[in-house]
Amino acid sequence: MRNLLAFLKKYNYWFVFVVLEVVSLALMFQFNNYHGSVWFSSANYMAGLTYEMDSKMSAFMGQGAVNQQLTERNLMLEREVAILSAMLTEEKQRNDSSYYYDGQMPLLSQYKLIPAKVIGNTINRTDNFITIDKGRYDGVHPDMGVACGNGVVGVVYMSSGHYAVVIPVLSSHSNISCAIQGRGYFGYLHWKGGPSNIARVDDIPRHAQFEKGDTIVTSGYSSVFPAGILVGHVIGSDDSEDGLSYSLRVKLSTNFGNLRDVCVIDDAAVKERLDLLRQATDSIRPQRNLN
Numbered sequence: 001m002r003n004l005l006a007f008l009k010k011y012n013y014w015f016v017f018v019v020l021e022v023v024s025l026a027l028m029f030q031f032n033n034y035h036g037s038v039w040f041s042s043a044n045y046m047a048g049l050t051y052e053m054d055s056k057m058s059a060f061m062g063q064g065a066v067n068q069q070l071t072e073r074n075l076m077l078e079r080e081v082a083i084l085s086a087m088l089t090e091e092k093q094r095n096d097s098s099y100y101y102d103g104q105m106p107l108l109s110q111y112k113l114i115p116a117k118v119i120g121n122t123i124n125r126t127d128n129f130i131t132i133d134k135g136r137y138d139g140v141h142p143d144m145g146v147a148c149g150n151g152v153v154g155v156v157y158m159s160s161g162h163y164a165v166v167i168p169v170l171s172s173h174s175n176i177s178c179a180i181q182g183r184g185y186f187g188y189l190h191w192k193g194g195p196s197n198i199a200r201v202d203d204i205p206r207h208a209q210f211e212k213g214d215t216i217v218t219s220g221y222s223s224v225f226p227a228g229i230l231v232g233h234v235i236g237s238d239d240s241e242d243g244l245s246y247s248l249r250v251k252l253s254t255n256f257g258n259l260r261d262v263c264v265i266d267d268a269a270v271k272e273r274l275d276l277l278r279q280a281t282d283s284i285r286p287q288r289n290l291n
Helices: 001-012 012-031 033-061 063-089 098-103 268-290
Strands: 111-122 130-132 146-147 152-160 165-170 176-180 186-190 199-203 215-218 230-239 247-254 263-268
Touching: 063 111, 063 230, 063 263, 098 247, 130 263, 176 230, 186 247, 199 230
Parallel strands: 152 230
Antiparallel strands: 111 130, 111 263, 130 165, 146 152, 146 263, 152 165, 176 186, 176 215, 186 199, 199 247, 215 230, 230 247
């Protein structure tokens, strides 16, 4: 207390000077129209700058949530476009658009999307892996499909409480059932190294008709992905090793080198098919042992 009193006594003239300056400025701005208008304009300008900076900061901080929403929306739009394109290519069963909305829109509501961020990714190995920041506590489990706004990414391999490892298309263990959109032929998507944007769809029948530029989508025949999710486009074809089928070269729609936001597909129908397939496999094994 003694030190405070000594400080105030020593600098009392400065405190009196500051108080008098504040009072004089207040009187000048209050009773002088010109100075008052200058002060008002300057105050508004500074307040505007402050609000603008706050708005930009809020927008920047909210970009993560916006990116997740855009990823989910892009995935849904890609699926809608794939379904609609297939319907237009095939013989139209009805001449109006009510068939699309009545018959196809319910398919989109059957599965739930779990947004996630890619926190680890490799593209230069034979067996690449992707790590995402969602796990069992978020509803992510093995054998769930993973996609992004541009198309298919891969399949969940294992999950912990807060993280999961995904086997992407860029892996020798990846084996996703795909179809040529609008033509009805299907095969299996494989990647055996090389460029990260090129893969192959094997086992396409010899009698299949296709063209360069045809769209490849998920067939829906697997127990992981629903039908219609974009995979890529045909850029060429080769004969299989045994000459009994075609192997299509496909340019992947997903850019694995710049993968940030993905969605895990939590589809109740896919789960049901997968559980049924596992039950069938378990029931066959004892019979094989008996033989």
